[in-house]
Amino acid sequence: MFDQWRRRRAIQRIKPGDGRPLKRFRWWQPLSRSLFFLPPDASAGRPMVYAVDVHHLKGNDNGDTEAHLYRDGRRYERARLPAVFPIEGGAIEVVTSAFGVRRCHFVADDGPEQQLVPDPRSAEGRRARLDRERPALSRWIGALAIVLLVVPLLLGLPQTVESLSRIPPLAERLGVFESPIDLPVWANITLALSAAVGSTERALRLRYSSWLDAVAN
Template identity: 55%
Template sequence: MSRDEPVTLGEGKRLPRYRWWQQFSRSLFHLQLAGDDGSRQTWSVDVRPGGDADGEVRARLYLDGVHQATAKPPAAFPVPGGAIEVAVSAFGVKRSHYVTPDGSERQLSPDPSSAEGRRARLERTHPAASRAMGAASLVVLAVSLVLGIPQILEQITQIPPVAEMVGTFSSPVQLPAWANISLLVATLAASTERALRLRYNWLLDGGLFGGE
C-alpha cells in the first residue's frame, strides 16, 4: 500500500443499517476476531467510494457496531493481531484486508446486503457463471486498452505545445463515435464488476491515467 492517512478516533455512533438503494454508493465489510479475553469481536469497515456529503472519501471502522476510528484511504486501522488495510479506486474498494505482522493477509467478508456481498454469493452459488463474468470483464478491459490508448495518444499530440515537443501521432485505430461510446460503457461496467470482487490492476483498472 501507499502512504497511509492519519487515523482519527471515532465518535461512538452506531453502524448505520445497510439499505438496498446503497448498492453502488456504499461498501461494507466485516471481520471476526478474538478479543483479548477470548470473546468474539466483529470489526466492520464502512466506505462510501463516491465520497461523503462533502465529497471526501472516508473509511470508518466499527467494533461490534460502534464507531471506533475514521481515516481517508489508503488507511491502516490497528486491530487485535494486526491491521485492517483499506484502499479505494475510481470504481470502488480495491482493498479491504486484515494483515498480520508476519505478512499474512485475508480479505474481509462483504456484507451480504451489499453489491460486493451479492457478487460473492453469485461466485459461491454459480461458480461457472462467475468465472465467465470475470473473464469477460478482463477481455473488455484488455480490448479497451489496446483500442483506446492509440486514440488518446493521438488526441494528446494534437495539443500544440505537445506537438512542438514530440511531434504528432496518428492512431492506427479510428473508431466511430458510437463505437467509442459503447467501448466506454463496457469498460465502466467491466471495471465495476472487478471492483465488486476487489480485483484491481494499475494498468487495466484506471491507475495508468488516474495516478492510483
C-alpha cells in the same frame, strides 16, 4: 500494499469515532455503500468483531470519502481514504477506486493477509455468493469483465497517443502520430461505458491490476 511512509501518513489521518451504532445495510445501497466484516479471532487476541463501512457518495466536511471502523457495532475510528487502522495483531487496510473498493484486508504483523467478509446484502456480498454458488458462471463473468477492459484499451490507446502527439511542443519535437484507428464519437463512448462496466465488476470482487484497471480509473 502500503510502504512505511504512506502507512504512517494514513495512520496520522485517523480520527476517533463517536460511538454511534452501525446501521444495517439497506436494499437501495448496493452501488453507494460497501460494508465489510472481520470476524473475531480469540487465538490472535481479537475477541471483538470489526466492520469497515464506506459510503462512496458521502464525503466529510472537506468532501473527502472516509472509511469508518466499527468495533462490536460501535463507530470506533474514521479516516480519509486510503486508510490504515491498526488493531490487535495487525492493521486493516482500505483502498478505493473510482468504481468501488479495491482493497479491504487485514494484514497481520507477521505478514499474512485476510480479505474482510462483505455484508451479504451488499453488491460485493451478492457477487461473492454468486462465486460460491455458480463458480462456472462467475468465471465467465470475470473473463467478460477483462474483455470489456482490454478491448477499449487496445482501440483507445492509439487514438489517445495521436491526441497527445498533436500538443504543439510534442508535435514540433516528435511529429504527429497518425492513429490507424479512428472511431466515431458514439463508438468511443460505448468503449468508455464498457470499460466502466468491466471495472465495476472487478471492483465487486476486489480485483485490481495496476496496468489494466488503472486505465479505466
